[in-house]
Amino acid sequence: MKRLRIYDGWPRYIMKRFVTLTVGIFALLAMIFLVASSQGWTEGARYEVFLARVRMGRGAWLAAVLIGGLLAADLVLPVPSSVLMVLAGALLGPWRGMAVSLAGAMAGALLGFGLCRRFGRRMFERFVGPAETERVGHFMKRYGVWAVLLSRSVPMLTEAISCIAGLSRMRWSSFAGLVLAGTAPICGVYAWAGHRAGSLAGQGGAVLLAFALPAAGFALARYNAPRPMETASDPKNVSPATEDTP
Numbered sequence: 001m002k003r004l005r006i007y008d009g010w011p012r013y014i015m016k017r018f019v020t021l022t023v024g025i026f027a028l029l030a031m032i033f034l035v036a037s038s039q040g041w042t043e044g045a046r047y048e049v050f051l052a053r054v055r056m057g058r059g060a061w062l063a064a065v066l067i068g069g070l071l072a073a074d075l076v077l078p079v080p081s082s083v084l085m086v087l088a089g090a091l092l093g094p095w096r097g098m099a100v101s102l103a104g105a106m107a108g109a110l111l112g113f114g115l116c117r118r119f120g121r122r123m124f125e126r127f128v129g130p131a132e133t134e135r136v137g138h139f140m141k142r143y144g145v146w147a148v149l150l151s152r153s154v155p156m157l158t159e160a161i162s163c164i165a166g167l168s169r170m171r172w173s174s175f176a177g178l179v180l181a182g183t184a185p186i187c188g189v190y191a192w193a194g195h196r197a198g199s200l201a202g203q204g205g206a207v208l209l210a211f212a213l214p215a216a217g218f219a220l221a222r223y224n225a226p227r228p229m230e231t232a233s234d235p236k237n238v239s240p241a242t243e244d245t246p
Contacts, residue, residue: 017128018136025163029156036078044083055091063091064100071104075112075159081105082155085187089194097191102184105152109162109179116166124167137169144170145178152182 036042055063067088070079084104088097116124125133140147144165151161165175 021124021127022160022164026156026160029159032076033078033156042078042080044080044087047080047083048087051087051091060092060096064088064096067092068100068104068107071101072107072111074105075108075162080155082190085190086194086197089191090197091194092191094188094191094195097194098184098187101187101191102180105183105187106176106179109158109183110176112159112162113166113172113175116163120163120167133167134169136167140165140168140170144168148175148178149182152179153186 033042040046051063051066054066067084070077071081071084073079074081085097085101088101091097092100121133128136147161148165151157162175162179
């Protein structure tokens with residue numbers, strides 16, 4: 001049986017450009033994260049102490065605003081999103097912590113999608129050409145659902161996928177719905193772990209569960225997905241009795 005190749009029909013030089021652009025976005029985010037990590041800006045203990053002081057001195061509302069704002073800025077700032085979500089549950093409670101984390105994560109994803117849609121699409125079309133831009137759009141229409149859903153718990157990849165989705169023709173409503181479906185369970189897991197532990201102590205198990213949830217959902221959806229029905233229009237499905245005779 002001949003295996004279907006995802007990129008059949010795509011010119012090699014165009015694929016190289018598209019892959020180069022994707023890898024470039026990811027590499028830029030990774031470089032920013034590494035620089036921040038070397039300066040200690042990604043240490044969870046630093047955020048825990050700072051936000052605890054803010055909550056004690058100014059109240060929970062300011063801690064909530066800071067957590068939500070930092071999660072929204074995760075698009076460009078190398079903040080540890082999982083740490084902030086755990087702290088949201090520890091400082092604000094499971095439900096308010098989940099709501100704040102979800103609002104911030106949604107804002108960051110929609111911001112990345114919107115900025116690339118508004119300012120990056122023309123440059124993208126010039127880089128790969130309008131015809132290949134359409135092919136990327138068709139590719140995202142077919143595989144973008146799982147790319148957006150499964151990337152929500154992966155640092156840096158979630159920002160890169162948001163930007164790529166913005167460059168494609170994925171609709172705003174579709175992207176927002178997928179981000180909500182993929183992010184809400186993760187925020188709930190982290191907030192619950194932070195509330196139970198009261199600190200970052202419960203982060204380890206929550207990270208594993210947050211990665212497992214999207215993968216389990218993908219496997220379940222693939223298992224329950226209806227298989228395409230064979231049609232008589234397919235030449236392979238025409239029986240010898242129905243073939244035209246000379």
